[in-house]
Amino acid sequence: MGSQSDFPIEQQSDAKEKSVAFQNEDTAHFVTFYFAEHFFGLPISEVVEINRSLEITPVPLAQPYVAGIVNLRGQIITAVNLARRIELAMNTESVDEFEYHNVILGRHNEPVSLLAERIGDVVEIPVSQIEPPPSLIEGMKVEYIKHVCKLPGQLLIILDGDSLQRPDTADTGEPDTSTSPAVN
Amino acid sequence: MGMEDDIQKDFLAESRENMELLDQQFVELESEPDNAELIKSIFRTIHTIKGTSGFFGFNTLEGIAHFAEDILSKLRDGIVAVNEKITTVLLQAVDHINAILASLEQTGKEPDELEHLDFIVELRDFAEKLETSRDTTPDQKGGSPEGTKTNETDASAQAGPEDENPTQCPAKSRKDETSGESEKTDLPGEKVSPVSGQEPKAEKPERSSSPTTYKASDMKQGFGRTPQLTESHIRVDVNLLDRLMNLAGELVLSRNRMVQIAGQLNNQELLQANQRMSLVVTEMQEQIMQTRMQPVGNVFNKFPRIVRDLARQAKKQVQLRIEGAETELDRSIIEIIKDPITHMVRNSIDHGIEKPDTRTANGKPPGGTLTMRAYHEGGQVIIEIEDDGAGIDAQIIRRKAVDKGVLGEVQAEALSDRDALLLIFQAGFSTAEQVTNISGRGVGMDVVKSNIEKLGGAVDIQSRIGRGTTVRIKIPLTLAIIPALIVNTAGQRYAIPQVNLVELFRLSDESVERNIQIVGGSEYYRLRGQILPLIRLRRVLGLKEKEPRNGLNIVVLNNGDKNFGLVVDGINDSEEIVVKPLGSHLKHIDCYAGTTLMGDGRVALILDVVGMTAALNLQSDKPMERSLSQEESIVTAEERQFILLFSVGPEEYFAIPLALVSRLDKITPDDLEMVSGQEVIQYRGRSIPVIRLENYLPISPLPEQDEYHLIVFHLNDKDIACLVSGIDDSLDMAVEVEEQMFRQEGIVGSAIINDHTTLFLDIYQIIELHDPSFFSGSCHETRVGRILLAEDSTFYRNLLSSYMVAAGYDVVVAEDGRQGWEKFKQEEIDLVITDIEMPHMDGLELTRKIRSHEVNSDVPVIAVTSLTGDSHRQRGLEAGINDYQMKLDRERVLSSVHELMDT
Known part of the structure; x- marks a missing residue:
C-alpha cells in the first residue's frame, strides 16, 4: 500500500523527552520541506510521520485546497495541498502535478496530510532566532504562518499546524470519534 | 495517583451504568411495590455508591446516597410501603446523584452548587418523617397480604448481610456541612425493626392490575448484572474499538494482497496457509464488528x-x-x-x-x-x-x-x-x-x-x-458495514448504499435518443410508463461532461421520497463496504455520506443519495411530469413539441413550448408583493419579477382568484414568472401554427387546440417588453453577419429568424435543404443554421454539400432539432456540423452563433 514511512517519527515518549531536553537548551526541532523555492518548517512535535506519495482520491466539490483523501493504514485522512492552502504564488503553474510527499500532521486533533514537494532535514534552531512573522510575506497568506527564522541563505517559514488543519468552512462540526485521538 | 485515578474512573463508569438501571427499577417499583428483589437491588446500588463515594471523600454524594439508602432500608424492611411520593423523592435523589457524577466525570470534583446540599436536608427530613407518617397516611394505599408476606420473609433473610454496614461509617467520613445533620439521624432505618402486619398496602388499582411487560429474563439480567459484570466484562474505550476496526480492515486488505501473490506464485503451501489466515481474519473482523453491537x-x-x-x-x-x-x-x-x-x-x-x-x-x-x-x-x-x-x-x-x-x-x-x-x-x-x-x-x-x-x-x-x-x-443494522453498489465516474469509484438502490439499467444510444426527453433543462426517461428524472453524476459533482458516449448506465435510486435515475460512467460491483466518516474539511459537502476503503487499498467516496438530490433541488414538478406521462402519441424525432396550455381569464388560451418552462407553481394573492412599482414573489429567499400578460397583450385582465398559477422561466441566469389563471393541459403535438392571423408583439402565431383558438407566446419578447434590460449582458450586443437559416417549419423558421434579427444578424431563410443549398451558393453566408429533418434535402446532406464547397467549405454549421439525441449528434458531427442545439433554446442557440461567428 506504499505507506512505508520515509522518516518514521516516533510517537513514543523518548522523542518527546528529547525535544523537551533541547528546549531547555533553548533550541527547537523542526521538520522541514519545500514547495517551489520556499522553505517550510513545522515543529517536530506536530508531525506524526512523513510518507512518500500516497494515492490521492480526488473529492469533487471540496474546497480548492483539498487535494483529496488518502488511506493512511486504514485511516482515511484529508490531503491538503500546501501551495493552495496558503495561496502560494508559484512560478510553475502545474501546482497539482507534483509527486508529493505527505507530511502527516495532527498529534492532537484530526490528522491531515500536508502535501509538500520535497522533504528537507530535521533542523535544530536556537529559540532566540525564531521571530514572529512579518505582517506581510509576499506570495502567501500570513495567517498560516506562526514564526519565521532567518537561516544562512534562506528563510525558514514555520507554519501554524493548527490553522492549517482547521477547516475553512463555517460549519466545522464535532470532531469525529474515529479520527480524534483516544482520551485515556 | 494514577492507580487512584483508574479506580475513580471505574467507579464513575460503574455508577453511571447502575444509575441507568435505577431509573428503570424505580418506575417498575411503582407498579410492583411488593417486589422485594427489586427493592434489594436498588438498595444495593445506592449502598455501593454510598460506600465508594465515602472512600473517595465525595461528601455530598455520600450524603445523598446515605439518606436515600435510609429510605430504601425502610422500604426493604417493610416499615413503609412504596408510594408515589417516596418514588418521586428517590428519583430526585437519583437525579442529584447523576448530576454529581457528571460533574465528577468532567471536573473530577463535586459541584459546589447549594442545591445538592439543600436536597440532602430535604431528603433527611423526608426520611425522618417517613417513619411517623406511615401512621397518619394509611388510607393512601390498599394492600395485598401475599406481597407483604414475601416482602417480609425476604427482608429478614437478607437483613443480615445488608445491614452490616461497611466499615467507613458515613457519619464519620462526612465532614463539614453534612456532619451535623447526619449525627442527628444516624441511620435510623436500620435500627428500626420490621413491623409486621402493619401495611395492608398496595398500589392504585389500575397500576397493579396491569402488569408490566418486562420479560422475566430482562429482570433477571438486570438484577444479576452488577456482580456478573466485574467477572466477565471489562470496560474498553470506544476509540480503541474503532481503531481496532480500522486495523482489521487493513488486515483484510493485506490478506487480499497475499492471496493474490500466492496465486501468482502458485505455491500450494502458501495458498493453504493463506486460506487458513483468510478464515481467521474474516472471523476476527466479524467479532470486532460484534463488539460494536448493543441491545436497543x-x-x-x-x-x-x-x-x-x-x-x-x-x-x-x-x-x-x-x-x-x-x-x-x-x-x-x-x-x-x-x-x-x-x-x-x-x-x-x-x-x-x-x-x-x-x-x-x-x-x-x-x-x-x-x-x-x-x-x-x-x-x-x-x-x-x-x-x-x-x-x-x-x-x-x-x-x-x-x-x-x-x-x-x-x-x-x-x-x-x-x-x-x-x-x-x-x-x-x-x-x-x-x-x-x-x-x-x-x-x-x-x-x-x-x-x-x-x-x-x-x-x-x-x-x-x-x-x-x-x-x-x-x-x-449497522452503519459501519453496509452493502453498496460501486460505480465509476470520471475515473473514480463511488459507493452508493444499497438501501437507496432500486434497479439498474442500461440504454443503448438508439434508446437514449428515442426515450430520453429534455424538459426545462432536465432529462427524463420513461421507465415502464413512469417518468424518471435523470441526474448525471458528473454534473452533480461538477465534473466535465463526458464527450463520446456509448449508451448510458443508469442507477435507479430512491431518496426516500421518489425515484430518480443517476447516470454514471460505469457500474462495477456490489460490495460490503466499511463506512468511515468524512474529515472535517469535507463534512459540509451534502453529496457524500462518508468514505470507504476499496479492496485495493484506495479510497472511495460514498454518495449520499438524499443529500445529492437536496443539493440538486430535485423537486416534484407534478404538472411537468404529468405532462410527460400523459402525452399519448409516440414521440418521433420530428417536429413535435411538448406544449403547455394555459389560460388567462375564462376565454384567453395560450401555449408555450414546455421546454422553456423551468417550473410551475401555485400562489395565493398574498404571496404577491409590490417592490418599486413591480410585482414580485418570494421564492427560496429571492424575489422573482411577475409578469401579467394583459399588460403587454390586448387581452382581458386576469380575474381575481384565490389562487394563481405561476409559470416560472429561467433565462439569462435569472428567474421570471408569468401569472396565469390556470394550467389547462400539456400535450405533445406537431406544431402547425398560423402566423398571419395575430400579428402582435409577443405572439408567434395561433392554432386551434382542443377547439380553442390558442395563441403561441413569444416569451422572450414579452419579457423584453416587461424588462428591456432582462437579456442585457448576454446576447444583446449588435452583431454583424449573415446567417442562412434552413428550416421547413414556418413556426420555427420565424421564431429562429426573429431571434437572429433581434440579435443584429442578417437572416436568409430557406424552406428546406435544397433551397438552402441554392441560397448558400448565391449569397455570401457567414454561418448556417439548419434543421436536420427536412424534405428534399436534409440538414446532414446540406452540411456535407457545404463542406465540399470549393470556396466556403469552412462556414460554421449549427444544427437545430426539437429533440436532442445522441446518435443525431454523432452523425451530425461526422457530417461536419459544428454545434448542435435545441430549437427553442434561444440563449444557447444565440451563444453558439456568437461563438462560432467570432472564430
Missing part, C-alpha cells in the same frame, strides 16, 4: 422514567410496554436514534394519549398504553412507537397545512389520508391545540425524519382516529 434496550431502558415524568406532567396515565429490548444494533446508530425516539414518545404522550376522563368517556381504560417495540425484519431493524390514544385526524392535518400555507386548499384535498399524515414530518407542524412545554412547537418531527433518513432509514406513520397511532422507524 440501552436506549429503551431510559424510557420508563421519561414516560413516567412526562405522563405526570401532562396529567395523564400512561403505561409503557417494552418489547424486543434485546434486539441488537450498532452502537453509533443507537446513539443517533435516541433523540428521535424520545421526540416521538413525547409526541405520543402529549398529543396522542388522551386525558383519563376523555378516555373513560370514549369507553377506553383511563390509562393509555405506549408500546416501544424493536425487532429484525429483512436485515433491518424496525422500531415502533405505538400508542392507543386519539389517533391523528387527517382532516385536521389538511386544515393545518392550508392554514400554515404549506399547501393550497385544492392540493390538500387531493392528498390521501396517508400522505396527509406524512405532512407532520414537515417543518412547522404542531397539531396539539395548545402548545405545551413537552412537545414544543412541532419543530422536531422534520428533524426526526431527516435524522433517520441520514442513517439510511425511513419513518412511516399509521393512525386510526380514536384507536391510536403507530410510528415505524426502519433502520439498517
